[in-house]
Amino acid sequence: MNSLASRLVPKTVEKLIPYQSARRIGGSGHLWLNANELEKSCQYGAGDGEYHRYPDFLPHDLANAYLEYCRGTGDALRCEAVAVRGADEAIDLMIRTFCQPGADKIMICPPTYAMYEFCAESIAVEAVKAPLLEDFQLDMPAITRQLADTKILFLCSPNNPTGNVVEQADIIALLEAGKETTLIVVDEAYIEFAPETSVVNLIEQYPNLVVIRTLSKAFGLAAIRCGFLLADSSVMEYISRLIAPYPIADPVAEIALRALESDGIQKMRTQSDELISTREWFAEEVQKLAIVDTVYVSATNFVLIRFNDEECMYNYLLSKGIVTRNQAHEPALANCVRISIGSKSSMLETLNALKEYN
Ligand SMILES: Cc1ncc(COP(=O)(O)O)c(C=O)c1O
Structure with missing residues (x-):
């Protein structure tokens, strides 16, 4: 009590x-x-x-x-x-x-x-x-x-x-x-x-x-x-x-x-492993771009990216039909965009769009 x-x-x-x-x-x-x-x-x-x-x-x-x-x-x-x-x-x-x-x-x-x-x-x-x-x-x-x-x-x-x-x-x-x-x-x-x-x-x-x-x-x-x-x-x-x-x-x-059930949990684990490897590949590739300041280390199914360009990359990606999450309203996250990790092909399309801007 x-x-x-x-x-x-x-x-x-x-x-x-x-x-x-x-x-x-x-x-x-x-x-x-x-x-x-x-x-x-x-x-x-x-x-x-x-x-x-x-x-x-x-x-x-x-x-x-x-x-x-x-x-x-x-x-x-x-x-x-x-x-x-x-x-x-x-x-x-x-x-x-x-x-x-x-x-x-x-x-x-x-x-x-x-x-x-x-x-x-x-x-x-x-x-x-x-x-x-x-x-x-x-x-x-x-x-x-x-x-x-x-x-x-x-x-x-x-x-x-x-x-x-x-x-x-x-x-x-x-x-x-x-x-x-x-x-x-x-x-x-x-x-x-x-x-x-x-x-x-x-x-x-x-x-x-x-x-x-x-x-x-x-x-x-x-x-x-x-x-x-x-x-x-x-x-x-x-x-x-x-x-x-x-x-x-x-x-x-x-x-x-x-x-x-154990089958369901196994499926979830296999999918999570795949997602993590896509995330790591995407983060490594994005970090190579000149417009990128930092790709923050992630333990999730998204990555937070700080761009070094004043232009809002959220709007740019949106113009390409790629909807991400703008974080610029957060005082500590100027020029930051949060991108969920999807399939390898979705991430390749996103990477190519960023390269095109680059
Ligand atoms: C940290 C965190 N907690 C809770 C939630 C909400 O989860 P749910 O869909 O189970 O309501 C989210 C959704 O994005 C989240 O990011």
Whole structure:
């Protein structure tokens, strides 16, 4: 009861009784007339299956399959998992569960994924900034100074849009420093491209650590909207109060469960290996161009490129029909463009377009 999570959670959430959906209440019987569903499915077309009943209020089989995938190499992973509608929902849930609008603060380390700040500001929670250093590592003194006043510190590793992995020693030092005051969320959306850098195994030792994952990146399932939040049971107790009833649609759970079978995981790993070799080839070729200042080292499925030309290369590539992500709005990322790694032929076309400009 005296966990950090219970001390951080606002009174309003502490008092909440989770919505009692029909599936959560459960029961046993042979006629199910408790959820205002149809008893029979309407067949609207091929493949729409038996979708007339609400899904599980929380799909435990999916959460367990994800934990099994995390254990993978035999590590004894002691934490809980919950499936959510993409990593974005996990970010939003963390902020809504632990931050009091108008009173609490989160901390972010820009340039980083924009949703942490957006979700916080959308409910009047201040996002304090401790910008990354020039090498895109954490500014430890700046973070440590403000840590005790921060409900949640969001770290992203590997980081979007810079592509680098955050030093694990720094994460551990912050988990120690924030043990009594701060939840530290590590967003590992891109972890499959650098699996050895995951901190998920530290949750057992540090109940103030929360890890966010997704099937949108290496698993290639962005359209199904499925992510996971991994945390100690003391944190999960409060997350499960605010989570939407029935967050995961049945077709989503079916596809996600298939992806998390050993065949699916193997496919994902083979694809990731191919992507990484395309990324390394593309980065090496692009770095040779005179218009390129730096291709930053990446542990993700994208590369961040700093051009040395004033002309916006994002617009130039757009004029060639190649849509990338302009990063010039970030103070630290002048002349930078983020390019996702596609097939070898897509990257060859992009490289040729850059050579043409060159
Ligand atoms: C760092 C990071 N976290 C989370 C997300 C969102 O993932 P999801 O598609 O699972 O909501 C993204 C998407 O680009 C991301 O880059």
